[in-house]
Amino acid sequence: MQIIANLMLLLALLATLGAGAYACLSLLTGRRNVLVLLDRANIVVAGLVTFASVILTVALLSRDYSYMYVYEHVDNTLSLLYSITAFWAGGEGSLLFWILSIAVMGVVFSRLSLFQEFSEKTRLYYWLFYLLVQAFFLLLVTCWSSPFMELVPVPTDGRGLNPLLRNPGMIFHPPLLFLGYAGFTSPAALALAAFICGEAKSWVKLCRNWNILAWVFLTAGIVLGAWWSYMELGWGGYWAWDPVENASLIPWLSSTAFMHTAIIELRRKALQKTNVFLMSLTFLLCIFGTYLVRSGVIQSLHAFGEGGVALPLALFMIAALVLTALVLVLGQRIEAKSLSTLGSRQGLLVVAAWALLALGLVVGLGTMWPVISKMWSANPVGLDANFYNRVCLPLFTLLILIFAVCPWFSWKEGIRDKRGLALVLVSFIGGLGISWMAGLHHPLGLITSAASIAALVGIVGVFIFIPQVRKVTSTMGIYGIHFGVALVFLGVAWSGPNQVVGEFVLDKGQSAQIGDYTLTFKEFSESQTPAIAKIASLIEVTKDGKHVGLLNPERRIYRNFPQPFAEVSVIPGLGDEIYGVLLGVDEKGAVTLKISVNPLINWMWIGGTLMCLFGLVAFRKTRLS
Numbered sequence: 001m002q003i004i005a006n007l008m009l010l011l012a013l014l015a016t017l018g019a020g021a022y023a024c025l026s027l028l029t030g031r032r033n034v035l036v037l038l039d040r041a042n043i044v045v046a047g048l049v050t051f052a053s054v055i056l057t058v059a060l061l062s063r064d065y066s067y068m069y070v071y072e073h074v075d076n077t078l079s080l081l082y083s084i085t086a087f088w089a090g091g092e093g094s095l096l097f098w099i100l101s102i103a104v105m106g107v108v109f110s111r112l113s114l115f116q117e118f119s120e121k122t123r124l125y126y127w128l129f130y131l132l133v134q135a136f137f138l139l140l141v142t143c144w145s146s147p148f149m150e151l152v153p154v155p156t157d158g159r160g161l162n163p164l165l166r167n168p169g170m171i172f173h174p175p176l177l178f179l180g181y182a183g184f185t186s187p188a189a190l191a192l193a194a195f196i197c198g199e200a201k202s203w204v205k206l207c208r209n210w211n212i213l214a215w216v217f218l219t220a221g222i223v224l225g226a227w228w229s230y231m232e233l234g235w236g237g238y239w240a241w242d243p244v245e246n247a248s249l250i251p252w253l254s255s256t257a258f259m260h261t262a263i264i265e266l267r268r269k270a271l272q273k274t275n276v277f278l279m280s281l282t283f284l285l286c287i288f289g290t291y292l293v294r295s296g297v298i299q300s301l302h303a304f305g306e307g308g309v310a311l312p313l314a315l316f317m318i319a320a321l322v323l324t325a326l327v328l329v330l331g332q333r334i335e336a337k338s339l340s341t342l343g344s345r346q347g348l349l350v351v352a353a354w355a356l357l358a359l360g361l362v363v364g365l366g367t368m369w370p371v372i373s374k375m376w377s378a379n380p381v382g383l384d385a386n387f388y389n390r391v392c393l394p395l396f397t398l399l400i401l402i403f404a405v406c407p408w409f410s411w412k413e414g415i416r417d418k419r420g421l422a423l424v425l426v427s428f429i430g431g432l433g434i435s436w437m438a439g440l441h442h443p444l445g446l447i448t449s450a451a452s453i454a455a456l457v458g459i460v461g462v463f464i465f466i467p468q469v470r471k472v473t474s475t476m477g478i479y480g481i482h483f484g485v486a487l488v489f490l491g492v493a494w495s496g497p498n499q500v501v502g503e504f505v506l507d508k509g510q511s512a513q514i515g516d517y518t519l520t521f522k523e524f525s526e527s528q529t530p531a532i533a534k535i536a537s538l539i540e541v542t543k544d545g546k547h548v549g550l551l552n553p554e555r556r557i558y559r560n561f562p563q564p565f566a567e568v569s570v571i572p573g574l575g576d577e578i579y580g581v582l583l584g585v586d587e588k589g590a591v592t593l594k595i596s597v598n599p600l601i602n603w604m605w606i607g608g609t610l611m612c613l614f615g616l617v618a619f620r621k622t623r624l625s
Contacts, residue, residue, distance in 0.1 A: 002067065005055040005148040012048035012103075013138040015041055020131035027124050035120060038127045039110055045134065046103035053100045056093065056147055060086050065158055068149040069093060075160035077531035077559060081171065082161055088174040089165050091294055092147035095309075097175060098290075099137040101182035106130060109186040114206045114622060118190075118199060125193035126186075129323075133185055136316050144308045145294075163558040163565045169228030177221035177248050181286040183214025184255065188283035192324065195276045198332030204262045204275055209619045211259060211279075216615035218252050223608030234566035234581045236501060236596040238604070241388040246367040247289030250360050255282040257356035260349045267411070268337045268346070273328055278353075280324040285360070287317050292367065344413045348406045352399060359395050363388065397448045400489045403482050404428065404455040407462050423461045428454035435493075442497035452490040459483050473617060480614025487607025494600035501596040508589060515597045517578060518542045519551075524585055533557045534567075537582050537591045541571055551580035553593070577601050 019041035026034045056069070060083050065071045073086035073093070088094040109115065115123070141147070164170075187207040194203040225245065230238040239245060258278035261271045295310035340346045365372070366383045373381070404424050410416035431450030440446050459479050462469055469475050504512040506521035513519070522538040539551040549571035556565050571578040576597050583592040 001055050001059065001064075002148045002150050005052045006142070006146065008048045008052040008055075009138060009142045009146075009148075012045045012052075013135060013142055015045050015048070016131050016135040016138055019045075020128060020135060023124050023128040023131065027121070027128065032120060035123055035127070038124075038131075042103075042110060042127075042131075042134075043107055045138075046107045049096075049100050049103045049138075052148075053087075053096060056096065057084065057087060060084065063158065065156070066151055066154045067147070068151045069147040071151050071155060071158045073158070073161050075158040075560065077529075078158075078161055082166055085165065085171050086161055088178065089161055089170075090147070092141070092145045092149075094174060094178065095137065095141050095145050096147050098178045098182060099134070099141060101175075101179050102134055102137060102185050105179075105182050106134065106186055109210065112206070112210075115190075118194070118201050118203075118206075119197065122190075122193050122197045122199045122201075125196060126190050129189035129192050130186060133189065136312075140309055140312060144312060160558070160560045163556070163561050164232055166558075167228050167232045169224045169231065173221055173224040173228055175221075176217050176224060180214050180216075180218025180221055180248075181251070181289070183210065183217055184251070184279070184283045184286060187211055187214070188279050191276045191279040192327045195272070195331035195333075196327045198334065200334060202266070204265050205622055207279075208262070208266070208622060211255070211262070212615050212618055215252075215255050215259065216612050218248065218255065219608065219615070220612045222248050222252060223605065223612070226608075227605055230601075231568060231570075234568050234594075236499070236579055236581070236594070236598070238601075241363075241366070241383075241385045243367045243382075244293050246363050247292040250364050250367075251282050251285035251289060253356045253360035253363070254278060254285050257353040257360075258282060260353045260356075264339070264346055264349060268339070269334065270337055270339055272333050273331070276331070277324065277328060280320070280327075284317055284320055284324070285364075287313060287320070288364075291317065340412045343409070345406055345409045345411050348402050348409060352402045352406070355395050355399050355402070359392055362391050362395075366391075393444055393448075396489065396492075397444060397451060400448060400451040400455055400486065403485065404451055404458050407458060407466075407479075417465055420458065420461050420465050424454045424458040427457035440494060440498055445493040445497040448489055448493040452486045452493060455486040456483065456490075459486070474620035477614045477616070477618030480617060481611050484607040484610030484612075484614060487603045487610065489607075491600050491602070491604030491607060495598050495604065498599045499596055501594070503583070504593050504595065505590055506593065514595050515576075516543055517548065517576075517597065519593070519595060521591055521593075524589065524591060531559050535582070535585055537585070537593070539580060539593065539595075541578050549578065551578065551595075553580040553582035555582045555584065572602060574602055575599065 019038050022034060023038055025031070059067045059070050060074055061080070063070065063074055063076060063083075069090060069092055073089050074083050078086070086093065088097045118126075187203070187210055190203045190207060193199070194201070225248065226238040229240070229245075258275060261275055261278060264271050265275050291310065291313040295313065339350065342348070342351065366388055370382045405421060408415060408417055408420040408424065415421055428450050431453030432446060434453070435446050435449040440449055459482060462479060469479065500515045502512070502514045504519065506512060506519070508521055508523060511518055511520045518541070520540045520542070522540055524535055524537040526535050528534070534554050534556040536552055536554040539553070541548040541551060551569045551571060553569040554567035556567055558565065566581050566583070569580045576599050579596045579598055581594040583594055585591050
């Protein structure tokens with residue numbers, strides 16, 4: 001079956017190249033009525049890639065170790081669910097999943113009725129750009145990173161899935177990221193096509209819901225990735241500014257900036273060139289993230305390492321950047337209006353977009369610093385979390401302050417409702433006092449907490465003072481997203497500076513104190529299955545003599561992975577969350593524990609979930625004319 005699967009991908013590549021060449025020829029010769037053929041060719045490509053993906057899935061589920069990829073990511077004891085997850089657990093499989101997402105989403109995008117309203121020339125250019133991207137990814141999985149390499153002789157058992165990936169977060173986190181990345185492909189191709197053709201129809205309007213969907217996928221992937229880090233890595237945090245974490249954050253920042261400037265184009269037809277650039281930049285940054293994870297230029301805990309795709313990815317990014325620049329130089333803007341001053345909602349949206357782009361630039365430069373510093377240092381080192389926190393957190397605080405006041409400015413100039421702005425100001429001052437009295441004394445955390453409270457109160461005020469907001473579902477969705485963002489910032493402001501961490505060595509029955517909580521070691525147990533050997537401890541947590549809950553952290557050794565892995569245990573709460581890690585057990589039965597008290601951390605996950613759910617509510621019925 002490996003031959004058939006490789007043949008499917010090769011045929012898909014040839015079909016894509018043939019269709020792309022046909023689109024190019026049609027543009028050069030002015031031949032018309034070719035779009036139906038291109039559309040069908042793309043459906044065939046999607047079918048071929050889907051068939052190859054089914055072959056890999058069947059091989060994973062049947063544990064066919066004649067596939068090198070199956071051997072490296074599955075073993076005889078792995079559960080059915082994680083055997084499916086193995087599809088995107090490795091570098092080759094995840095690339096195949098990505099091209100599958102591009103192909104299927106491309107078919108869906110081309111079937112949108114509004115897409116058919118664009119001129120034939122624009123659609124021809126769209127197909128040319130889109131097929132170029134698709135051909136590049138097919139080239140990667142057929143030449144440099146194939147998941148269908150044969151293994152001879154065939155082993156009777158596999159190496160198994162990395163234990164760190166055996167977590168519910170990893171079931172959804174990678175595919176959501178790839179769906180987000182793939183989702184930006186069609187809008188980027190259409191943006192370039194529409195701009196170079198001087199298309200009268202608005203690509204921004206057509207792609208509004210599509211971009212929101214891609215953004216929701218990317219947001220959900222990042223939030224789930226942070227939750228996975230928190231629950232699986234055992235270090236008590238959710239974000240370490242790791243290069244792989246940054247790789248998905250950078251396109252999220254640029255796409256979020258685009259979604260704010262796109263509003264201005266939709267209402268004033270301004271920033272047309274800026275939006276084409278930001279859309280293309282977002283897609284390129286998705287490729288850049290792939291380069292970071294798979295090139296081996298950056299060391300990371302969960303990078304795929306050098307997979308032979310670094311040079312092709314780098315060349316593709318350079319070529320795409322040159323193409324974008326050419327389109328921006330040669331393209332045509334249609335009628336545009338000037339922007340209003342900074343003292344307006346337009347102005348604040350532009351400031352927010354600049355802040356988001358500045359964050360993306362800082363994170364990108366910081367991530368690439370080990371590579372950049374090689375130019376003058378023989379021993380380049382990466383930047384630690386302190387750098388990112390010092391530079392990025394003030395910008396994030398500025399953003400939440402803009403979120404709080406922006407709804408109360410009029411679209412063109414001035415304040416549209418002084419009651420709302422006064423409400424935000426009072427809420428901010430009250431938030432400062434409440435946060436201080438509750439124990440948050442870190443200056444930046446204090447301001448961020450107060451701004452988050454002001455933003456939350458302000459959004460509630462919008463629904464009270466501005467009745468028309470309650471009548472438009474998509475507007476409610478947008479405010480809902482910002483409500484979720486404010487909750488995330490509130491969680492960040494509290495869980496970082498006010499986290500309490502302690503390490504304890506306890507004999508059976510012995511107690512220790514952390515913050516307001518008392519820990520009592522009750523017992524530990526040992527067990528073993530064919531897949532795993534583990535020891536588990538039982539810790540009772542009380543506060544002021546009252547039972548709060550039980551922690552049951554484990555230490556596990558997985559088959560084929562001799563090093564021990566921690567399985568954390570939490571007592572969740574909307575206030576404090578108690579987080580426990582078992583570091584070890586000595587020969588006398590005393591346990592070594594790492595316990596932390598994380599205040600308001602669950603508001604991050606709640607806020608992230610609301611951002612995604614309200615993103616779906618923000619969809620709007622679109623008419624191009």
